[in-house]
Amino acid sequence: MKISRRKLITGGVAAAAGFAGLGVASQVARRYGLVPPDHCGFYGPGETLDYAAQRILTRHSLAREFSRGMISKTPFANYVAPMNDAFKRLQAGGFQDWRLTVDGMVARPGTFSLADLRAMPVRSQITEVACEEGWSYIAEWIGTPLSEVLREVGALPQARYVAYFSIDRDWWDSIDMADAWHPQTLLTLGMNDGDLPVGFGGPLRLRVPRQLGYKSVKYVTRLTVTDSMKRFGEGLGSAAPEGGYAWFAGI
């Protein structure tokens, strides 16, 4: 095969432009928070494209809400790990002593009881829980928007993520500020006009309805506002990527 000088030069210029373009694109993506914490490795490009595309298209969009008649009569709680002693003690006390600790990049770190959360503006919504396995159900969820708590503690403007931790130590996750300030992201206390059952994450579950079920961590006891997920676990943003699952579960 013969390659002419012209082809070689145009090809070289195109390749250089391509690499420069990629470099600029990655700078812009970092600047506008379009790069997920688990962007490294073989699946990094796909993961970054998923997250960036979703953030460009869906930053402020609201998850679909349904009519009361569409609430599932047979919701599915999914597998619940055997609870640790700390949980059992709190359960015996009717969760009176359940506390949510909020720390990190906040002006006023604080601790909230379930009653404290109920005393804040509460919102209810009828949204679908969709599991990455394929199944789903619709329920009414009642809770305090995470944004109310973030306002209460004074989240600092440089915050980029809210990390949240279950009483089950193996289960923690994080969301970006678009999801954290999102009006449908609820610290959920109730389900279908009752208290949130333990199987569904009671007494306190962080519901992130624009993402798949595994992002909605059950039995939440701590929130940490941060500008980087590097210092948490393996630095991939949550326990999910450490188990092989994507940090962004909007798809």
Add this chain to the structure above:
Amino acid sequence: MCYAARVSTATPVLKTQAQRHSAVVRVTHWLTVIAFFALLVSGLEIVVSHPRFYWGETGNVNMRPLFTIPIPASRNTVPTGYGYMMPDQNGWSRYLHFQAAWVLVLTALVYGIWSLATGHLRRNLLPARGEWGWGAVWRVMSKYLRRARPEEEHSYNAAQRWAYLAVIFVLFPAVIWTGLALSPSFDSAFPWFVDVLGGRQSARTLHFFLTWLLVAFVLVHVTMVYLGGFRKRMRAMITGRGTPPREGL
């Protein structure tokens, strides 16, 4: 009509006899092959975690399925009747599925824009004048049914054109549509995307069936490649050369 059809198929449409497939067609073809295979394997793996399908918005193990695939599941929460579980491989399957979907969609964009810009769509995919009816397709099919060996053509025949148009403009867009409809985040911005399909579980079931239609196409496609001369056709799609280069004897 018959005469007109014969004339149009015989019209040479490519620049040179030796050039059977252009570089863009070859590169996008093989990228699509790789992406489709990755999507198929990872997609079927994800099905193993919940081999039950539903219709409508919601569906879970407490609800009656539309149908169940009789295989063991990779979750102990799914009643399958089997006493054992498959290993959970959903993590990398999901990563791979979406990465391959990007390869497929970006490849399709390049192919689509190039096809429009260069006239590939008009010349080689849209049926030629006089070949729009069923007659032209039937002539090709009846030839196949008489077990005539598919000949090396300068361009696609009428049956091929309709099959490729259906795959490129109906099946692939539909499988991408139903797949995107499974993203709760995407649906938050475009709720009609999943609503017109009848709900989330309907979208999942349609995504599954569309996959099998694409698999059926691949099986027929590979069979025809085999019947038409595997080495010759593979050489055409790899090197671009249609007629065998004359080598010194």
